[in-house]
Amino acid sequence: MDIHKVAALAQVFSFVTGAYCAYGTYVSLHPPTAGGSPPATFGPTALYISFGAFSTCLLVVGVTFLVDRFHRHPDHAEGKKVPEIQAQRQAKLKIDSAYYGLGNANDIDVTETLQNMPRNALAVWVGNNLIPGLADPAPNQAKQLTVHYSFGAEQRSAPCVVPEHRQLVLPRDLDWARELGIAYEQQRLARVDELDNELRRERANTSMLENNNREGREEIRKLKEFIGQVTIPSTQYPIFTLQKCWYEPVKPDVSDVYYKDKIRFVITSSYNDTISVWAPLWKSSEVNYQPPLAAFLQLEGPKGWRADDWEKDAHECITLKGGRSFKGWIGLSPPFGEGLELRVNRRTTGQLTFPIKVEGKLRQESVPI
Numbered sequence: 001m002d003i004h005k006v007a008a009l010a011q012v013f014s015f016v017t018g019a020y021c022a023y024g025t026y027v028s029l030h031p032p033t034a035g036g037s038p039p040a041t042f043g044p045t046a047l048y049i050s051f052g053a054f055s056t057c058l059l060v061v062g063v064t065f066l067v068d069r070f071h072r073h074p075d076h077a078e079g080k081k082v083p084e085i086q087a088q089r090q091a092k093l094k095i096d097s098a099y100y101g102l103g104n105a106n107d108i109d110v111t112e113t114l115q116n117m118p119r120n121a122l123a124v125w126v127g128n129n130l131i132p133g134l135a136d137p138a139p140n141q142a143k144q145l146t147v148h149y150s151f152g153a154e155q156r157s158a159p160c161v162v163p164e165h166r167q168l169v170l171p172r173d174l175d176w177a178r179e180l181g182i183a184y185e186q187q188r189l190a191r192v193d194e195l196d197n198e199l200r201r202e203r204a205n206t207s208m209l210e211n212n213n214r215e216g217r218e219e220i221r222k223l224k225e226f227i228g229q230v231t232i233p234s235t236q237y238p239i240f241t242l243q244k245c246w247y248e249p250v251k252p253d254v255s256d257v258y259y260k261d262k263i264r265f266v267i268t269s270s271y272n273d274t275i276s277v278w279a280p281l282w283k284s285s286e287v288n289y290q291p292p293l294a295a296f297l298q299l300e301g302p303k304g305w306r307a308d309d310w311e312k313d314a315h316e317c318i319t320l321k322g323g324r325s326f327k328g329w330i331g332l333s334p335p336f337g338e339g340l341e342l343r344v345n346r347r348t349t350g351q352l353t354f355p356i357k358v359e360g361k362l363r364q365e366s367v368p369i
Contacts, residue, residue, distance in 0.1 A: 093122055093171055096148040100130050101137035103144060103161075108137050114147070122170040126162050198255055205256045238365070239271040240354065243305065243325065245369045247341040259290055259331030261340055263349065265369060266305050268325040276357040279316040280330065280367075284350025287335045287343065295330040344369060 095114045101107030110130045114122065126145045128136060137143065143164040151171040162168045243266040250260045269275065279295040282288075297318045301309035305325040318326060330352065332340060343349040352367045 094150045095122075096150060098145065098147045100126075100145050101143050102141060103146060106137050107146070108134060110145070122168065124168050126164055126166050126168050202255055206258050239269055239275075239356075239358075240365050240367050241268045241270055242266075242367050242369065243268055245344055245347075247344045248329070249340075259294060261290070261332050261334055262329045263332055263340070263344060263369060264327065264329045265352070265367070266325060266327045267367060268305075269320050269322060271358065272322040273359070274319060274321050277318050277320050277326070278355040279328070280352040280354045282330060282332075282350060283353055283366075286337075287340070287350050288333045290331040290333045293331075295328055297326050297328040300325045300327070 095111055098109070098111045098114050099107035100110045108131050113130055114124070117124065124130075130145070131137075145162045145164075145168060147160045147162075147168065147170070149160065149170055160168070160170065245263065245265040248262045248264050250257045250262075269277075277297060279297060282293065282295075296314040296316060298314040299311045299318055299320070301311055303309035305327065310327060314328075320326060332349075334340065335343070338348075340349065347368055349369050352369060354365045354367065356363050356365050
């Protein structure tokens with residue numbers, strides 16, 4: 001049934017009926033006065049019926065007008081269904097023809113197979129999977145897939161030929177590359193913003209670390225000046241024993257650590273009495289410390305260093321009892337030539353110089369690592 005004809009007939013009927021009801025409403029409101037009293041039908045009930053019918057006719061006219069206007073849309077005028085219209089608007093890629101085989105008359109038409117794949121782009125493996133249930137057009141021979149296609153409003157003149165056991169990717173055109181480029185640029189800009197935020201956080205963390213260590217660096221600076229002005233004698237006998245020493249780099253994905261290359265060590269005191277130990281200075285002709293110089297010491301816990309038991313807090317100055325151990329670290333810069341790990345294994349990295357106070361006298365104890 002033609003919806004446009006039905007709508008037109010409904011509009012004509014509604015106009016005629018509405019005009020009659022409008023006349024009845026007018027007569028009900030203005031009954032005749034000449035020649036006697038008005039007829040009995042001209043009462044409130046007749047007014048309500050006439051005005052209601054008139055309003056209903058107006059509503060029918062409006063609805064039929066909207067229905068007729070909607071169905072006159074170009075897509076609906078052609079008899080297309082809504083899913084078909086959406087599919088045509090969304091799918092830019094159109095497969096005009098596709099043949100699988102050796103490129104001759106024996107090739108199998110696989111156009112419908114590719115057209116039935118939902119797509120704005122297409123990626124499919126080229127092989128006998130395109131012809132399920134059909135015989136191989138050229139057994140034991142290298143076949144190919146030849147596709148003519150269009151993308152959007154632009155028709156491709158040259159076919160796309162893909163060998164067997166390869167992947168067909170469509171479209172292969174500048175428009176698609178441009179769309180991919182836009183998407184890539186958006187991802188790149190997002191990554192730039194992310195890296196910028198990471199850099200800001202790292203700078204903030206570095207600033208906080210420098211503020212927290214300002215007092216410690218000032219103490220070390222004064223100690224270095226004092227050492228430079230006064231010759232501090234070394235201990236007569238070595239009182240430190242290096243238990244172990246190892247290189248510990250920071251993982252590449254960690255960005256909130258300032259000192260990236262650390263040398264960690266465990267040292268035991270062989271002195272019988274209690275001594276004071278400060279964070280070490282660094283001496284080496286080939287390996288420099290990472291400025292600003294930083295090193296921290298941590299006393300062992302009740303279970304001892306062999307059980308990897310340590311006190312919670314680290315300090316730049318500790319009070320060490322006789323026979324007890326401590327661990328620490330110092331931040332170094334990567335040297336030229338041999339790496340830090342190889343140098344540490346060979347004990348050719350440099351020398352830790354610990355300022356210590358023994359029986360009220362300032363001494364220095366050197367430990368090669």
